[in-house]
Amino acid sequence: MNGIKIKGMGHCVPAQVLTNEDIAQRVETSDDWITSRTGIRQRRHCAAEGHLDLCTGAAQAALERAGVTADQIGVCVVATLAADTIVPSAACALQRTLGLPEDTVCFDLNAACTGFLFALHTVECLLNAASRSYGLVLGCDVLSRLTNWEDRSTCVLFGDGAGAAVVECRTGWPSIGAVLGVHGNESLLFCPGIGSDEPSCIAMEGQAVYKFAVAAIPWCLDQVLEKHHITVDAVDFFVFHQANARILDRVVRKYHIPPEKYGKNIDAYGNTSAASIPILLSELQAQGKLTSGSRVLVVGFGGGLTWGGALVEFA
Numbered sequence: 020m021n022g023i024k025i026k027g028m029g030h031c032v033p034a035q036v037l038t039n040e041d042i043a044q045r046v047e048t049s050d051d052w053i054t055s056r057t058g059i060r061q062r063r064h065c066a067a068e069g070h071l072d073l074c075t076g077a078a079q080a081a082l083e084r085a086g087v088t089a090d091q092i093g094v095c096v097v098a099t100l101a102a103d104t105i106v107p108s109a110a111c112a113l114q115r116t117l118g119l120p121e122d123t124v125c126f127d128l129n130a131a132c133t134g135f136l137f138a139l140h141t142v143e144c145l146l147n148a149a150s151r152s153y154g155l156v157l158g159c160d161v162l163s164r165l166t167n168w169e170d171r172s173t174c175v176l177f178g179d180g181a182g183a184a185v186v187e188c189r190t191g192w193p194s195i196g197a198v199l200g201v202h203g204n205e206s207l208l209f210c211p212g213i214g215s216d217e218p219s220c221i222a223m224e225g226q227a228v229y230k231f232a233v234a235a236i237p238w239c240l241d242q243v244l245e246k247h248h249i250t251v252d253a254v255d256f257f258v259f260h261q262a263n264a265r266i267l268d269r270v271v272r273k274y275h276i277p278p279e280k281y282g283k284n285i286d287a288y289g290n291t292s293a294a295s296i297p298i299l300l301s302e303l304q305a306q307g308k309l310t311s312g313s314r315v316l317v318v319g320f321g322g323g324l325t326w327g328g329a330l331v332e333f334a
């Protein structure tokens with residue numbers, strides 16, 4: 020199979036900033052508790068913007084940075100828990116807003132916080148059979164719409180945003196070698212849907228999910244290293260799903276990853292679900308930390324339960 024590389028990243032977040040102090044006015048919590056337990060200082064919540072606005076903004080920024088035009092895209096996959104509408108999907112709506120060719124394969128995919136990795140792998144597979152060599156991969160979630168404001172242990176965690184990657188597939192390029200996994204579980208992390216008597220709000224057994232995450236990240240990391248026959252030293256940068264700074268710090272310590280080799284932006288955005296990895300990749304590219312030839316080990320985990328990792332190179 021021919022592999023993909025990232026040509027350009029882009030991201031888009033809502034204008035409204037919600038600080039920990041703002042949240043403390045709504046529920047019984049404090050800046051000190053949120054910061055020390057999660058590393059989150061603020062998050063963005065949609066007020067005027069919708070899911071499609073975020074997707075469109077991120078995709079346009081990624082296309083511009085990649086120097087690729089809409090008519091060159093052959094596949095467009097949006098990783099999300101919930102778009103503005105069930106039908107059309109966010110990807111179908113994007114076909115119209117971006118002017119993607121009508122034979123572009125467009126659909127949404129739900130793998131919760133691991134969605135961007137599932138989408139990257141899917142787009143790599145599909146581009147091998149597509150008539151055009153560029154793909155759009157998005158992660159976008161508006162978790163503020165699914166937040167239970169009666170539950171202080173979850174309402175402090177989530178933020179809204181979108182990140183997008185323009186990827187290129189070329190003969191001879193190595194595959195990203197994604198490792199993906201699922202352990203179906205309906206009690207640790209769930210959000211009821213249509214037909215349920217319960218409201219559509221995210222509920223989570225925080226400590227159990229924490230334990231799952233601190234086991235899943237090293238497992239994914241080891242699998243990706245093994246699949247690519249490399250060690251930690253051969254990786255230029257590490258990007259993990261931004262769910263909790265304490266989880267990330269544990270992994271970084273375990274693998275002796277130097278500070279200049281990993282990124283963290285959970286303080287500014289909270290947990291943005293499928294968007295967290297592409298938003299961070301986009302910021303790192305904008306800061307000049309990820310450039311042509313950079314090899315990034317990316318790991319995600321979340322609801323499902325799902326997990327995944329891949330080695331992604333910048334073109």
Ligand code: ACO
Pocket residue numbers: 047048049052053056057131132171172173175208221224225226227228229232262263266290292320321322
């Ligand atoms: N403010 C103040 N106190 C709080 C708050 C709050 N916001 N939330 C909980 N507490 C209290 C609890 O009531 C409890 O009090 P008690 O001891 O008197 O009963 C105490 O703090 C400890 O609660 P815990 O739930 O044990 O807190 P913990 O240290 O585990 O932190 C957290 C909670 C931040 C949710 C953590 O468990 C976590 O990050 N889990 C992993 C989340 C994750 O990785 N999710 C990824 C997937 S998300 C997705 O897919 C959408």
